[in-house]
Amino acid sequence: MELWFTEQHTKDVNFSIRVEKQLYSSQSDFQKIDIFDTKEFGKILTLDGYIMVTEKDEFIYHDMITHVPMATNPNIKKVLVIGAGDGGTIRELTRYSTIEQIDMVEIDPMVVSACQEYIPQTACKLTDERVHIYYEDGLKFVRTKNNEYDLVIVDSTDPFGPGEGLFTKEFYGNCYNALTEDGILVNQHESTFYDEYVATMQRAHKRIKELFPVVGVYQAHIPTYPSGHWLFGFASKKYDPIKDFHADQWNQLGLITKYYNTDLHVGAFAVPNYVKELL
Ligand code: AG3
Secondary structure, three states, X not given: OOEEEEEEEEOOEEEEEEEEEEEEEEEOOOOEEEEEEEOOOEEEEEEOOEEEEEOOOHHHHXXXXXXXXXXXXXXXXXXXXXXXXXXXXXXXXXXXXXXXXXXXXXXXXXXXXXXXXXOHHHHOOOOOOOEEEEOOOHHHHHHOOOOOEEEEEEEOOOOOHHHHHHHOHHHHHHHHXXXXXXXXXXXXXOOOOOHHHHXXXXXXXXXXXXXXXXXXXXXXXXXXOOOOEEEEXXXXXXXXXXXXXXXXXXXXXXXXXXXXXXXXXXXXXXXXXHHHOOO
């Protein structure tokens, strides 16, 4: 008998991947966590039935959420990462020897332990000595932080369930306060292709725009996320991701990346007209 994992992308669209084996399934205090092994996408992590990570395409998301801000300001030393229990964002950040401290705030310890056991491809650098993991609600954690971080990355789930608070005005305001005077905030910004997602994303974008002087979105092609067209939000107190971007400096680091490159950095901020109209 064939086993398929199906995520409902809209009420009229399903996305399915054939599963070779279910490796893990558990209900945590926050969500249902499943890990499947699949032929086409390798191991996949789903939370409450939504795909978070697949071994085959996670490099796209993690390259874009990490290297775009890091290349915009090469002097980033202290980073706060909200969510990110699979470890992919941390793996990319730890490649920068210039980063001194990474605080990761993940609400669900079971996501971390499941990924450490079954998806070492993303979880491999969670033990780096610069990484401090706090098992707390990111929304609460940022309330007490002031002028501390050069970069905040919000690597969250969708804006419903445990991740809902990470799209609120209160949260973005606290992120603003947590950042240093030249700080950058990057978040996973959902997709605007399907109408069902548009209003939520627009609301979140508007909230960020009201707080930060520099705001933009950039895009990537992520095959396993709804519509495959995914956005990231860029907000900063000072640096413009294009005007202040020094491609040469990043290229001199010699990092080998499978998706990100400095031409793509610039191109990713050129979004389609239908997206521009919504912002
Ligand atoms: N976080 C964003 C996942 C959003 C996907 N949505 C969906 N499948 N409906 C991914 C976490 C990776 N570190």
